[in-house]
Amino acid sequence: MASEELFYATIRDVGARLRRRAISPVELTRAHLERIERLDPKLHAFVTVTADRALADAKGAEAALGRGDISSPLLGIPIGYKDIYATRGILTTGGSALLADWIPDEDSTCVTRLQRAGAVMLGKLITHEFAFGIQFPGHRYPPARNPWDLERMPGGSSSGSGAALAAGMAFGALGSDTGGSIRGPASFCGIAGLKPTYGRCSRTGVLTLSWTLDHTGPMARTVEDCAYLLQALAGYDATDPASSREPVPDYVAPLGRGVRGLRVGVVREYFFEGIDPEVEKAFEQALATLRQLGASVEDVQIASIQSSGAFMAILLAEAFAYHERDLRERPELFGELLRERMLAGALITGSEYVQAQRLRARLQSDMGAALKRVDVLATPTSPKPAPTFATVYDPEYGFPRSNTGPFNMTGLPALAMPCGFTASGLPISIQITGRPFDETTVLRVGHTYEQATDWHKRHPAL
Amino acid sequence: MTLEELRNRMKAARVEIAENRLEVVRRLLTDALRPIQAMDSRAHRPLEPAVTFDAVRSRGDRGQ
Numbered sequence: 001m002a003s004e005e006l007f008y009a010t011i012r013d014v015g016a017r018l019r020r021r022a023i024s025p026v027e028l029t030r031a032h033l034e035r036i037e038r039l040d041p042k043l044h045a046f047v048t049v050t051a052d053r054a055l056a057d058a059k060g061a062e063a064a065l066g067r068g069d070i071s072s073p074l075l076g077i078p079i080g081y082k083d084i085y086a087t088r089g090i091l092t093t094g095g096s097a098l099l100a101d102w103i104p105d106e107d108s109t110c111v112t113r114l115q116r117a118g119a120v121m122l123g124k125l126i127t128h129e130f131a132f133g134i135q136f137p138g139h140r141y142p143p144a145r146n147p148w149d150l151e152r153m154p155g156g157s158s159s160g161s162g163a164a165l166a167a168g169m170a171f172g173a174l175g176s177d178t179g180g181s182i183r184g185p186a187s188f189c190g191i192a193g194l195k196p197t198y199g200r201c202s203r204t205g206v207l208t209l210s211w212t213l214d215h216t217g218p219m220a221r222t223v224e225d226c227a228y229l230l231q232a233l234a235g236y237d238a239t240d241p242a243s244s245r246e247p248v249p250d251y252v253a254p255l256g257r258g259v260r261g262l263r264v265g266v267v268r269e270y271f272f273e274g275i276d277p278e279v280e281k282a283f284e285q286a287l288a289t290l291r292q293l294g295a296s297v298e299d300v301q302i303a304s305i306q307s308s309g310a311f312m313a314i315l316l317a318e319a320f321a322y323h324e325r326d327l328r329e330r331p332e333l334f335g336e337l338l339r340e341r342m343l344a345g346a347l348i349t350g351s352e353y354v355q356a357q358r359l360r361a362r363l364q365s366d367m368g369a370a371l372k373r374v375d376v377l378a379t380p381t382s383p384k385p386a387p388t389f390a391t392v393y394d395p396e397y398g399f400p401r402s403n404t405g406p407f408n409m410t411g412l413p414a415l416a417m418p419c420g421f422t423a424s425g426l427p428i429s430i431q432i433t434g435r436p437f438d439e440t441t442v443l444r445v446g447h448t449y450e451q452a453t454d455w456h457k458r459h460p461a462l
Numbered sequence: 463m464t465l466e467e468l469r470n471r472m473k474a475a476r477v478e479i480a481e482n483r484l485e486v487v488r489r490l491l492t493d494a495l496r497p498i499q500a501m502d503s504r505a506h507r508p509l510e511p512a513v514t515f516d517a518v519r520s521r522g523d524r525g526q
Binding site: 306307308309310312313316327336340341343344346347348349352354355356357358359361362395396398399 | 468471472475476477478479480482483485486487489490491493494495496497498500501503506509511
């Protein structure tokens with residue numbers, strides 16, 4: 001059996017080992033498949049393990065390396081895809097009984113780009129049902145469990161992606177983020193996750209939850225690994241109407257430039273309401289670290305931040321619009337929780353939807369004004385650590401307040417990364433948000449902080 | 463939002479939600495609509511409902 005150290009290596013480190021032939025892609029892939037076979041029965045991160053495909057990809061990478069091809073840092077790197085990304089010839093369920101037999105004819109653009117970069121497809125990672133509904137007991141697909149505490153949620157909806165990464169079962173993963181579905185699991189699982197700017201990464205071939213809020217993006221154990229994945233993912237896609245033609249910069253090279261002289265704005269209003277004291281303490285310590293590293297830290301105001309809750313009105317209305325036919329014709333194929341959430345979207349009036357979009361425009365303007373004064377915003381990713389399944393299964397448990405949704409409203413790039421642990425050993429996360437298409441600065445701040453701390457080096461006992 | 467208003471909206475939208483889940487849905491919608499209902503649209507300068515994310519145009523508007 002390969003060592004734990006190998007499974008928790010970074011993409012850069014393991015890539016270097018692959019390129020100097022210290023380990024082969026096939027050996028690396030076999031080791032991961034064995035680890036998945038050993039650990040996943042208790043974590044449920046994978047819906048489908050594509051062992052044959054993984055080994056075929058790995059053999060292809062081995063041949064490429066044999067030809068001296070070292071052009072891609074992802075060549076031979078085993079990763080997983082959230083199961084709302086279409087994969088040609090491979091079951092894509094969306095975590096839903098509705099799609100229990102769907103085998104797409106095409107890959108999603110993001111999958112195509114990562115495969116073209118030489119990544120090895122380990123399999124499909126469980127998602128909350130249609131990226132919105134937690135799987136309750138008895139659901140066709142059991143929910144992923146948090147590797148730090150199996151009785152707790154790994155977050156969602158990219159739950160399998162977060163669990164697989166924290167458990168060392170993949171080096172990277174695709175997530176999607178409509179209200180925090182990349183950053184929430186990153187927060188609860190102690191990993192890094194980036195929601196890029198709206199339009200930066202293609203949504204083509206990804207199941208829709210809410211057209212104007214959906215984002216695709218990378219998840220990994222380090223900020224640098226997110227940068228490697230983003231480099232392969234980012235760029236214009238003519239098949240996605242929201243795709244941007246903004247040029248793609250080098251995301252990796254500037255990571256080492258530090259934060260000296262950068263201005264970090266802390267938004268106190270809204271993001272600290274109901275915050276857990278341990279989360280607040282870890283966040284303040286992270287700010288102190290950024291100051292020590294040379295950044296200036298100041299409080300900033302976003303006048304309309306309290307209107308962020310309107311993002312749920314947009315999400316509900318758009319989700320109902322997308323799923324209405326199935327909700328009316330085959331409601332029994334939706335999980336109960338998801339069905340009631342989506343039906344709630346039918347109760348939003350046209351006027352309310354329009355006003356929510358107008359509030360969104362105002363929030364976008366106000367955040368833009370704040371980002372004229374500072375380079376990035378910093379907030380806690382989640383005001384509380386991961387809840388237990390028992391908590392969320394309580395019939396009275398509502399939809400939690402979101403520290404991530406405001407940045408889906410505004411489309412700004414937002415990174416979640418570890419900044420501490422609770423006394424009981426649960427990860428705590430900081431969220432760093434930047435200007436439109438300035439993922440470079442967001443990643444640079446995150447990487448600099450990460451290099452000065454060791455939170456990302458802690459791993460759950462499994 | 464009251465439960466009565468919720469039921470009226472369900473009737474108008476032709477959807478059914480289990481009686482024992484109405485309170486949870488009421489709370490979800492109340493939270494989502496609170497900022498909208500607090501907004502006096504006449505009090506704001508003209509705001510378009512269309513949201514754009516165009517990078518070039520955004521630079522002037524959003525601080526780059």
